[in-house]
Amino acid sequence: MNAQDAPHRWPDALDEAVRATNGLFTRSIVLAETDSTQDAARRMRAGVGTIITTLRQTKGRGRLGRAWADTAEHGIAVTFCLPADLALRATLIAPVAVAETLASFINYPVGIKWPNDVVVDSRKIAGVLIERFDDAIAHLGIGINIAQTDWPAELAHRAISLHQLGANDVSRLAVLTRLTTTLAACFNRPDDDIASAFRSRDVLTGSVATFLHDGREVRGRVGEVDPARGLRVETESGPIWLPALTTSVVPPAE
Numbered sequence: 001m002n003a004q005d006a007p008h009r010w011p012d013a014l015d016e017a018v019r020a021t022n023g024l025f026t027r028s029i030v031l032a033e034t035d036s037t038q039d040a041a042r043r044m045r046a047g048v049g050t051i052i053t054t055l056r057q058t059k060g061r062g063r064l065g066r067a068w069a070d071t072a073e074h075g076i077a078v079t080f081c082l083p084a085d086l087a088l089r090a091t092l093i094a095p096v097a098v099a100e101t102l103a104s105f106i107n108y109p110v111g112i113k114w115p116n117d118v119v120v121d122s123r124k125i126a127g128v129l130i131e132r133f134d135d136a137i138a139h140l141g142i143g144i145n146i147a148q149t150d151w152p153a154e155l156a157h158r159a160i161s162l163h164q165l166g167a168n169d170v171s172r173l174a175v176l177t178r179l180t181t182t183l184a185a186c187f188n189r190p191d192d193d194i195a196s197a198f199r200s201r202d203v204l205t206g207s208v209a210t211f212l213h214d215g216r217e218v219r220g221r222v223g224e225v226d227p228a229r230g231l232r233v234e235t236e237s238g239p240i241w242l243p244a245l246t247t248s249v250v251p252p253a254e
């Protein structure tokens with residue numbers, strides 16, 4: 001383990017990052033191990049403003065019930081408890097904040113694959129999951145690959161970590177604290193600015209892709225991303241807007 005990542009450093013370093021968020025976040029909780037920080041946040045009834053992270057997440061969840069690999073001591077798993085009315089803005093802000101944070105550590109282009117993947121060289125380095133269980137809180141879950149050096153066979157061609165991109169002296173804690181302050185700063189940026197930051201990193205625009213929305217597949221050429229309406233897809237029967245919170249990309253058959 002990177003010495004900067006020593007467990008005793010996490011609470012103070014995160015509290016310092018929390019203080020730099022101008023009140024968006026108010027406290028942090030570091031769990032030694034948990035199944036999923038999303039589920040931990042629900043179980044603990046963590047209030048708006050709470051950040052829950054863990055030194056090891058064993059049973060993380062992705063979108064549409066997919067699994068997120070055990071982080072072991074290598075990945076970041078964090079849930080930011082936001083006011084529910086920020087959930088929609090978070091669909092663009094979170095991937096932009098993650099991409100800008102990661103780009104500050106490496107010399108590779110960091111892309112965003114709408115709606116929730118952050119990618120480098122077509123491989124996933126981070127994922128975003130936004131869930132709402134009541135009218136008050138949105139749980140913004142972020143998983144980031146930091147120090148993994150190898151992957152299970154099924155992920156080997158699809159996943160990548162910061163260390164595999166040459167940033168092998170970067171600690172999880174350094175990334176997490178920078179992500180926290182970057183995320184808060186992004187919520188203070190105008191929507192137009194975030195939308196253009198998103199578009200400049202978007203890797204899907206112009207491609208033909210298949211999406212799953214409301215239980216049905218939608219296929220077409222990907223057009224613009226709009227903060228409120230989601231993604232515009234030009235289908236055979238005309239344009240359709242797909243909302244980020246309820247749509248996912250169907251991976252091409254291998």
Ligand code: BTN
Nearest residue numbers: 036060061062063078127141143
């Ligand atoms: C995806 O790519 O489908 C989203 C992955 C989100 C994973 C993160 S890790 C922290 C938080 N806790 C979870 O159980 N999931 C999210």
